[in-house]
Amino acid sequence: MVDVADAGARAPLPDLLSLAADFTWRTGADFRVEDASPLDVACDPAVIQLLRGARLDRLAQRTLYPAQGEAFSDLLHRQVPMRDVALSFVQRDGSVANFTLTGTPQDGGGYVGVGKVWSGRPFDEQHRGELVELLERAEANRNREMRLREEADVLLASLRALIQPSPLADKCADLFNLFSRLLRFDEALVVRRRTRDELLAVVATDPRLTGLQWPPGDVINAALMGEALLVEDLATVREWNDFPDIMRERFRNALVAPITIGNEAAMLVALHARPGFFEPSQLALMQRLSLIATQAFEVDEQKNVLINTAKLATLGELMTVIAHEISQPLSVIAMAVKNAKLALEAVGESNHGMAAERAIVDSKLDRIHDQALRAGEIISAIRTLAHPDRRTLGLRPVSVTEIMDNIRNLTEGSLRNRGIELICEAPPYCRALKANPVSLQQVFLNLVVNARDAITEYCKRRGEPTKGVIHVAVYDDGVSDRLVVEVQDTGGGIPADVMNRIFDAFFTLKEVGHGSGLGLAICRTLMTDMGGNIAAFNREGGAVFRLEIPTYVEEAAS
């Protein structure tokens, strides 16, 4: 105890003693332990024995835990305070001595300090392994957290960019910029279908890539099927040689995710020059980004729809006025010509001398009459297409057989003249439709007239007398909420290359001057308004137009 008191006089030992110590120790300037004395009877004598006469730096070299020993040596030679340096020794009998040393450097060199003995597991390699693992896990978590935070930042910024009322191109540029913080791609693009066989990059980070043709093949097929994929090396895909040079020179690695523009499948592509740059784990991220890109396009499409609707509303108002103002004089022209014709006929009966001239005047009058009516038809067709009040027309129960009878009455004459047979078939107990009778009749009429013209054209092209069948069939399965009506003709079918355009306004297969190109567009608009659907396909040498019309369901009495 005297030693301790002496040491206390030279160093702040009382501070150290306040740490529930088991023994005290002191070294000389050469770090040899000059004194080690137990403070407690429970203190392990083996530790005291080990310490007495040992040099601290050597002692440190012999510890079970080498890294700890090295750190200890460094500590000693810099003569800084030691804080609970833990040491573990295997003794001759195989048991392990564990203790910590805490000490302060002395003025004359050397240390004075206290120590604590503890039992239990030595401070060993396994312990260290666990520690390292913990540290690594903490580090990994920190990285992951950083990445997630970055991702969250980007997603949030993307959302902000999405709601900005900027043009689509600017919006995409912003989004791609943000995406590049997460994916580190060289360039990115959105590829969508322009026509049936043409796929174009509509938006790209590099303006030189905009308008780039993406070749058909495995990559686009997968994306259009809604599959995200990682292409390790683009040079290994079948379509590699079909890519434009600008692509092949610059990019080898691609991440591809499907997106939806309108109702149509498209794809988002991230490109990098180095094969294998992107990792499979980035696919999930890519898919999340593709959702955002989809949103950007969706917002844009909706805006377009709104603009179109607004345009149509204005156009509709204009057309209503025009329809009224122009139809009046057109009616007068048609009537006047008819009068002239009838007058001419009356004259003709009494005067046979001018047969040739009369025939000419007659044909001219016919032409004036027909043209006036055609102008009128175009005007009413445009009005039907554009009229904003169309939707206010009520839907009510409609009998499909009644409509078919009307159509038969309206078209029978012109069909019989052309040698075309109209066959209408409906099951005996057919459910009522929920539709607007005028609209539905117009759809049926348009389809029958179209079929008639298709057959006439077809026969004319083949140099045969006009002959054909128009088959209108109603199918009611009695279960689904829709009725199916098919109008089939024998007019040779619709050419495959125009199949997806036939419902577009102003698209026509008829000769110039014989069709407005609005008939099917109107059909589709009317069907959509009634909650129905229209589709076209070819079957047995003819075109089939398939209508799906909602059935009428009696409202439950409340």
Added chain:
Amino acid sequence: MNVASNKTDKKPTILVVDDDFDLRTELAELFGRVGYSVLEAANGIEAVEIARDQRPDVVLMDVGMPQLGGVRAAEIMTLLRHTEQVVLMSGNPEMVAEAASHRGLAPIVLNKPLSFDICRRVIDSLVKAGG
């Protein structure tokens, strides 16, 4: 046979109503040529008065007219039973059919510009059916 010959003896009467002088006179002339006796009116009020006095077999009437429109005039004529049949003409037939159906009417509405052939077919069938 007897009844039928009686009918052919008596010309069916049509009342043509349109505020457009040119169209009205052309229509009147045309129906005159194909064997109708024709009455004319320039607006709905005239039309109702003439219908009351002369009881035409069929009325062919424009919808958009000053003072009294075609739909209202058709409603009055039908309520007072001045005539059996009213055919309306409009550049916007669906709207007219809708408007008329709100008034409990189901008139035939012809699309303007008119085709005389269709117009005549409709009128002929009405006159035959209505007797």
